Every structure is written in C-alpha cells, then in structure tokens.
Amino acid sequence: MTDQEPALAHEARRISTKEAAELLGVKPETVYAYVSRGQLGSRRSTGGRGSTFDAKEVEALARRNRREPAGSSPAAGTLSVRTRITLIDKDRYYFRGVDATELAARHSYEEVAEWLWTGALRPGATFTAPEASVAVARRAVDALPEHTGPTDRLRVAAIAAASADPLRFDLSEQAVLGTARTLIPTLVDALPPKSHGHRDDSSLAHRLWARLSGREPDEASLRALDTALALLVDHDLAASTLAVRVAASARAHAYAAVSAGLGVLEGPLHGAASGLAHRMLLDVLDRGTAAPVVADELRAGRRVPGLGHRIYPGEDPRARALF
Structure with missing residues (x-):
C-alpha cells in the first residue's frame, strides 16, 4: 500500500x-x-x-x-x-463535536454547561446566585402547599427570581449568559432542603443533593449526581427545549423561557416519565424482586418505565456512563 x-x-x-x-x-x-x-x-x-x-x-x-x-x-x-x-x-x-460522556467524566456540570453556551471550557467554573434573588425565590416557594411537586416549585422560583431582576429584559448575549449562570443556582437554592449538612457556598451538586436526599453524601454520590447533571445538560431539541426556544423566539426573557420549558417538562411523556420509573423501583424494593413488578407492567400492556430509548437502538450512553 x-x-x-x-x-x-x-x-x-x-x-x-x-x-x-x-x-x-x-x-x-x-x-x-x-x-x-x-x-x-x-x-x-x-x-x-x-x-x-x-x-x-x-x-x-x-x-x-x-x-x-x-x-x-x-x-x-x-x-x-x-x-x-x-x-x-x-x-x-x-x-459541539466532543463525546458528551467523556466530557461528563472529565468535567463538572458547570464546566460542561459553559462548553455548550460558549464553545470554551472554563476549568473550575462555578455558578453562584445573588442573595436577593435567592431570598425572593425562597419566600415564594415556602408559600406553596407542602405537597407541591419539585417542578412547580422550580417554576414559581423562576418567576419570583425574575421579579427581583430589573435587567431581565436585556436580551444581549452576554446578559442572557449572565442570567443563566445565576438562575440555575437560584433554582437549586430556592428548593427546601431535606438535610442541613450543606452550605450555600458549596458545590452545586452538594447543594442539590441536600434538596434531594436527607442522607449525608459521600464523594462518590456527589460525583454521580454531578455526572448525571452533565450528561442531561442537553439532549437534542426535545419537547421542553423546543418550548424554551419558542418562548425565546418571541423575545421572552430568560426566566420566562425557562418557565415555559418547565411547564412542558411536567408531561408524562417527557420529564414526568422519570417519576414512573422511580415508583417502579420503589415497588421492586418493597417486593424484594423485579420479576413480578415487570410482569405486572407487561400484563397491563404498558412499557417498562425507564427501559428503552427510541433514539438509541442499542444502549443509552448516559446509562452506561452512570452505571
């Protein structure tokens, strides 16, 4: 040759x-x-x-x-x-042409988000929220009924945070990027904590963990959560992302666009589907084995929640990375 x-x-x-x-x-x-x-x-x-x-x-x-x-x-x-x-x-x-699972393995969620937004990696990137924004969002979320779901809490927090930002109508690229970097931690910090072992100046994954679990996290748990955030930061233009883009195309500010996406996320064919998988896993743990639980789903003519992805004919690379 x-x-x-x-x-x-x-x-x-x-x-x-x-x-x-x-x-x-x-x-x-x-x-x-x-x-x-x-x-x-x-x-x-x-x-x-x-x-x-x-x-x-x-x-x-x-x-x-x-x-x-x-x-x-x-x-x-x-x-x-x-x-x-x-x-x-x-x-x-x-x-942006780089394997997403490799990025998530090597970089934090904040670093991957910056890569998506700007095309540049910022080692050590962290997102912090203004105290005034968090305070307004927390008061709004705390006023909701105790049984309120997390997505509704996030929607309320987004709108409350918007009311505290007089510059929200500045739609220049740098202004919107600045809003994104503060809105994400604001949404996390506005959720009621389930444990008190966190600090608001700790990592985003650590602060989110305190809102998801009452168990004290270890490094492996925090790394798994941070990796999950990075793997899920974008996945083509799905329904909720499309809703965000439609709102943005009408020149809605970033808080309103995110709120539109959160509304679509509530659908059982989209974000709420994870709740069905979670409920099935709890049923498996309660019964001690997966076989009868899976059999019940199939007998009822339903898909087994959490299994199969129409885009990936073989295996979802995000699941492989997390496992």
Whole structure:
C-alpha cells in the first residue's frame, strides 16, 4: 500500500451537490443552506466548479433528518429536532463535536454547561446566585402547599427570581449568559432542603443533593449526581427545549423561557416519565424482586418505565456512563 492510497480512497467517498441533494431528499440550494448553518462540510471540486461533500457525513445527516416518532408507543408523543449543539448518532452523542460522556467524566456540570453556551471550557467554573434573588425565590416557594411537586416549585422560583431582576429584559448575549449562570443556582437554592449538612457556598451538586436526599453524601454520590447533571445538560431539541426556544423566539426573557420549558417538562411523556420509573423501583424494593413488578407492567400492556430509548437502538450512553 502506498501513502497515496488512503487519500485516494477518501476522495472516492466524496459526492456532488446533486448526489447530496438526492440522498437528503432536498433541493440543491437546501444543501448549501446546511453548509451555511455549519451542519454540513463542503469542498470546492477540482477546477473550482461546484462543491463536493463527504458521503458518510451526508448519509449521517440524512439518517438524522429521517428520525421520526414511530408507531403508537408513548415515546411517539415526544418531539425531537436536531440542533448545532448536540449530535446523536449510533448510540453516542456529542456536545459541539466532543463525546458528551467523556466530557461528563472529565468535567463538572458547570464546566460542561459553559462548553455548550460558549464553545470554551472554563476549568473550575462555578455558578453562584445573588442573595436577593435567592431570598425572593425562597419566600415564594415556602408559600406553596407542602405537597407541591419539585417542578412547580422550580417554576414559581423562576418567576419570583425574575421579579427581583430589573435587567431581565436585556436580551444581549452576554446578559442572557449572565442570567443563566445565576438562575440555575437560584433554582437549586430556592428548593427546601431535606438535610442541613450543606452550605450555600458549596458545590452545586452538594447543594442539590441536600434538596434531594436527607442522607449525608459521600464523594462518590456527589460525583454521580454531578455526572448525571452533565450528561442531561442537553439532549437534542426535545419537547421542553423546543418550548424554551419558542418562548425565546418571541423575545421572552430568560426566566420566562425557562418557565415555559418547565411547564412542558411536567408531561408524562417527557420529564414526568422519570417519576414512573422511580415508583417502579420503589415497588421492586418493597417486593424484594423485579420479576413480578415487570410482569405486572407487561400484563397491563404498558412499557417498562425507564427501559428503552427510541433514539438509541442499542444502549443509552448516559446509562452506561452512570452505571
């Protein structure tokens, strides 16, 4: 084999604009729209007439564009649209071209969030909330009935925090990023704590743990929670993310956009689905074995909560990373 053969083989995989359009099922001008949006790479053909495209990249884009809800399963009610931030392909997913599970293993949730927002890694990045914002959000959340669920608490906290921010209508990029960095810890700190072994100046994962569990955390537990946050920070343009984008497209401020997403998250075909899985796990622990619990779900004609993902034909990489 000569040094030139691999290069020639690579060139053989390049296709014309017409061929790319046929693979994608679009007009040639739409192919160039994909290029302008950074969704597809191109190279000028020899002689400068027209462009060529990597066949594998075009085929991967065609597969993603064809991804649609299938059948009448509960998952068919969800909506997923591809973005330039997250790419899901063949049981793996990427944030800005970097394997998301590797990022979550090496970096904190805050660092991964910064990577999504800016495309730059900020080692040691931390999010802190203004005391006034947290105080207003806590008072609003504390006024809710005791049985109020966490998503409703978060929605109320978001709106309360908005009322304390006179600059919320500044929609410049840097202003919105600043709001994001303070709103996330505000939402966490506004939730009622289940234990008192935390400090508000500790890590975000530590503060969130105190709102989720009355058990004192160890380093492994905190690392697992932080990794889960990083793995779930984005996952294509799902229903709640789409709701956020719709609100933002109407020039709603960041607090209102987040509130719109939290409203959609309450749906049983989206965020509330995790509650069904949690309830099943409690049932398994109570009965001492999973077999009869799974049998009951199947006998009732229901999907087993928490198992299977319509986007990943094999294994969800997030589950593998957490396990």
